[in-house]
Amino acid sequence: MLVIDRLCAGVNGQPILKELSLTVKAGEVHAIMGPNGSGKSTLSKVIAGHPAYEVTSGSITFQGRDLAGVAPEVRATSGIFIGFQYPVEVPGVNNADFLRMALNAKRKATGQPELDAKAFAPILHKRMEDVELDEVLRDRQLNAGFSGGQKKRNEILQMVVLEPTLAILDETDSGLDIDALRVVARGIEAYRRSDRGIVLITHYQRLLELVVPDRVHVLAGGTIVTSGGKELAIELEAKGYDWLDRT
Amino acid sequence: MSSQGGPSAPAAWGTAFAELRAAATARAAVLGPPTTALEDWRYVQLAPLKQPIATSRRAVTVSEIDTHRVRGLPACIVFVDGAYRADLSNLASIPAQIAVDDLLQLSESDGRLLVARWRAELDATDDLAICWSFADCVGGARLRVRGLATAPVHVLSFATGGASAGRIVIELSPGAALDLAVSQVALGRSRSCLGIEVEAGQGSSLRVDELQYGPAAAAAQLFPANRLDLARDAQVSWTSARAGAELARTRVRAELGGVGCALELRSLSVLDGQRQAHDVVRLAHRSGQNTSTQLFKNIVDGSAIASFDGLVAIDHGADLASAAQRNNNLLLSAKARVDTRPQLDILADDVKASHGATVGQLDADELFYLRARGIGAEQARTLLTGGFAAEVSGLLRQPGMRELAGREVLGSLAG
Numbered sequence: 001m002l003v004i005d006r007l008c009a010g011v012n013g014q015p016i017l018k019e020l021s022l023t024v025k026a027g028e029v030h031a032i033m034g035p036n037g038s039g040k041s042t043l044s045k046v047i048a049g050h051p052a053y054e055v056t057s058g059s060i061t062f063q064g065r066d067l068a069g070v071a072p073e074v075r076a077t078s079g080i081f082i083g084f085q086y087p088v089e090v091p092g093v094n095n096a097d098f099l100r101m102a103l104n105a106k107r108k109a110t111g112q113p114e115l116d117a118k119a120f121a122p123i124l125h126k127r128m129e130d131v132e133l134d135e136v137l138r139d140r141q142l143n144a145g146f147s148g149g150q151k152k153r154n155e156i157l158q159m160v161v162l163e164p165t166l167a168i169l170d171e172t173d174s175g176l177d178i179d180a181l182r183v184v185a186r187g188i189e190a191y192r193r194s195d196r197g198i199v200l201i202t203h204y205q206r207l208l209e210l211v212v213p214d215r216v217h218v219l220a221g222g223t224i225v226t227s228g229g230k231e232l233a234i235e236l237e238a239k240g241y242d243w244l245d246r247t
Numbered sequence: 248m249s250s251q252g253g254p255s256a257p258a259a260w261g262t263a264f265a266e267l268r269a270a271a272t273a274r275a276a277v278l279g280p281p282t283t284a285l286e287d288w289r290y291v292q293l294a295p296l297k298q299p300i301a302t303s304r305r306a307v308t309v310s311e312i313d314t315h316r317v318r319g320l321p322a323c324i325v326f327v328d329g330a331y332r333a334d335l336s337n338l339a340s341i342p343a344q345i346a347v348d349d350l351l352q353l354s355e356s357d358g359r360l361l362v363a364r365w366r367a368e369l370d371a372t373d374d375l376a377i378c379w380s381f382a383d384c385v386g387g388a389r390l391r392v393r394g395l396a397t398a399p400v401h402v403l404s405f406a407t408g409g410a411s412a413g414r415i416v417i418e419l420s421p422g423a424a425l426d427l428a429v430s431q432v433a434l435g436r437s438r439s440c441l442g443i444e445v446e447a448g449q450g451s452s453l454r455v456d457e458l459q460y461g462p463a464a465a466a467a468q469l470f471p472a473n474r475l476d477l478a479r480d481a482q483v484s485w486t487s488a489r490a491g492a493e494l495a496r497t498r499v500r501a502e503l504g505g506v507g508c509a510l511e512l513r514s515l516s517v518l519d520g521q522r523q524a525h526d527v528v529r530l531a532h533r534s535g536q537n538t539s540t541q542l543f544k545n546i547v548d549g550s551a552i553a554s555f556d557g558l559v560a561i562d563h564g565a566d567l568a569s570a571a572q573r574n575n576n577l578l579l580s581a582k583a584r585v586d587t588r589p590q591l592d593i594l595a596d597d598v599k600a601s602h603g604a605t606v607g608q609l610d611a612d613e614l615f616y617l618r619a620r621g622i623g624a625e626q627a628r629t630l631l632t633g634g635f636a637a638e639v640s641g642l643l644r645q646p647g648m649r650e651l652a653g654r655e656v657l658g659s660l661a662g
Binding site: 052088109 | 610611612613615616617618619620621622623624626627630631633634635636637638641
């Protein structure tokens, strides 16, 4: 599904990702952990096609298609979803209208008819129930005035509405209390399917107790320095990252 | 039917009115053409003022009036080139709480009082546009509101050509309330000064939706000069959405004279091509425990120019006054220009006052966020620009005015 091959990328001429390789197959959940500044968020932005980030060598292939030069919106409509670490507030843009617009962009790209507000309302209602997001947030301005937890749940709402093939969730668990973490984890688990891939970028083992990954990778200095099973996350939680420097 | 009828003749106090106009003409001549060396005109691109304004006016057809009527607002008062046109208005739907009078037909005592007030305003100004607003004044209307008006009233003002000015005097009795919608529509190359004067009595309430647009807006010059006087516990909320003009300069002078009164001013200008919109606000808290809130937003594309020059003064003794002033500007092109000058002049000790201005482009992170959800770059820009506008346009109270704003003011944003 996703093949990253010796990827080198950076921003403002500053190299961040160095020869990073990663393969995610359909049905797999991968966790990427690593110290601050190791390039985790850069990786998600590069996969999403952020125009400020430059790929200097290597490649990203999604479902057989080389993503070089592919616009962010095309990546999104072809099935890539990024759950942002810091979802931006967009004043004046209605949350429900935005979601319907995003869904219709995907439907249009896949040859499906667009949904009007009436047809979209019950879909949104059901999904909001699923992620336990307060109905009053439906018609608020996108993320504006949302609490940290509400913003993260809103990201999960977007994911379950858009039903992407590949979801890369960048520290979706950070800043969540225990109850909110469980809700988010349930949302991710409900999304999990044999034809979908998930990449969880996280600092903490606690999310991985609720969404058990197939593979865990440690990103340090812009590249994956070690990979393993779910036990690697437990080891990292216990030992931190320093021991990796000594191995 | 058309507007060939023209304004009615002035009453006996017309001599004083004629003298006022002559004095304003003379004062305009003394002041001479504006230059950017003058503080009041510092940010204005003055070239349009050097181009002659055709003197020809034309009739406004019933079809044109119908085109610009607002859904859900049957009560309509029409002005053509500054003159109140009862014959074109729908006065039958005006709520019983409102008395509409032709200014030129006011009683001798009311007329003389009005002229005396205008004369004092003229004598106190060095602003050429204020002089024009009196020199070119052909009349207007007075709305006296007693009690709670049971329906909103639409003021529909057309500028067809030449230089013209008119006045709308709104007097709210203590406890009175009125929802007003104002449309200023440019139908031809013109220079118009429609001034709205509000006397908000104790505990009264006025809510205004205002739109400025028109098929000839790009060739029109507008110099509205509004005056707002708020007595104790009065509330005035004014929301404008404007498409700009060849040269539009809107001046608001507001006096918060009473304790407990509240004034909200919100304005959105959406400019492209070579349009201009300049806002000049002079707001004074004369007594304490009152509130003023200003939000002026501009979306500037092409080679358009916008400016904001706002001064909030809080007088000695006006303690516990609260004033907030904000000017936010969105530049959509490299050639667009914005100047902003928010100012506070505080003489009281215990007040809450803030002011601020921003000038910027669309936020790159917001743009990426939308694109990362599959929304194309162009649509994302439109969405964000509309979002910027919505903070003001979304507060237009009348659904019909919101629709009209979407079409006539925000329509250009759709691309």
